[in-house]
Amino acid sequence: MRLESGRLILRTTDRNDKTELFAYRSDKETNKYQGWIPETIEDVETFIGKIAKHINVPGSWFQFSIIEKESQKIVGDLGVHFWDKENKQVEIGCTLNKKYQKKGYATESLRTVITYLFTTLNKHRIFASIDPNNENSIRLFERIGFRKEAHFVESLFINGKWEDDLIYSLIEKDWEKIGKDREKIHLTHN
Numbered sequence: 001m002r003l004e005s006g007r008l009i010l011r012t013t014d015r016n017d018k019t020e021l022f023a024y025r026s027d028k029e030t031n032k033y034q035g036w037i038p039e040t041i042e043d044v045e046t047f048i049g050k051i052a053k054h055i056n057v058p059g060s061w062f063q064f065s066i067i068e069k070e071s072q073k074i075v076g077d078l079g080v081h082f083w084d085k086e087n088k089q090v091e092i093g094c095t096l097n098k099k100y101q102k103k104g105y106a107t108e109s110l111r112t113v114i115t116y117l118f119t120t121l122n123k124h125r126i127f128a129s130i131d132p133n134n135e136n137s138i139r140l141f142e143r144i145g146f147r148k149e150a151h152f153v154e155s156l157f158i159n160g161k162w163e164d165d166l167i168y169s170l171i172e173k174d175w176e177k178i179g180k181d182r183e184k185i186h187l188t189h190n
Helices: 015-025 041-050 105-119 135-144 172-177
Strands: 002-004 008-012 061-068 074-082 089-096 125-130 147-158 161-171 186-188
Touching: 002 105, 008 105, 015 041, 015 061, 015 074, 015 089, 061 105, 074 105, 089 105, 105 125, 105 135, 105 172, 125 135, 135 161, 161 172
Parallel strands: 089 125
Antiparallel strands: 002 008, 002 186, 008 061, 061 074, 074 089, 125 161, 147 161
């Protein structure tokens, strides 16, 4: 699976990505709002081993590696959880290497995948689970067009403590209204 935007290639995460993923995913300070921070390369291998081999499988997570075209380096990853058995709703999340933050890569990669999910896979609703203290992610999802739907108090047990959870969502008809902002994408399949 491969998607392209102006500056990025998004392709299926594979075992060859483990070293680069570990390099930025293991950064505890940068990823303090993440539910998963690997301690070892083996943790990353296990994570990659659990990723669905095909996109759009109900109940599975599919992971894209985000690659900067110019340098051919992995700058982050983007996960899609095909959440319900009717397969019309998905959860989405994005993690970027701190060296590549504040360059618009998260916005560009999310818009690309969102466009694919709505136009090719015919999803109805996309949502994101965000830590209320993660102001950068909140601004990112609001800028893309997501709206806050819920604030759940102490609803997630992460890293040994109860955390609040914000739910932001975007439905297909609202994405159509803001379509002028979408990235041009090229879809290719393996």
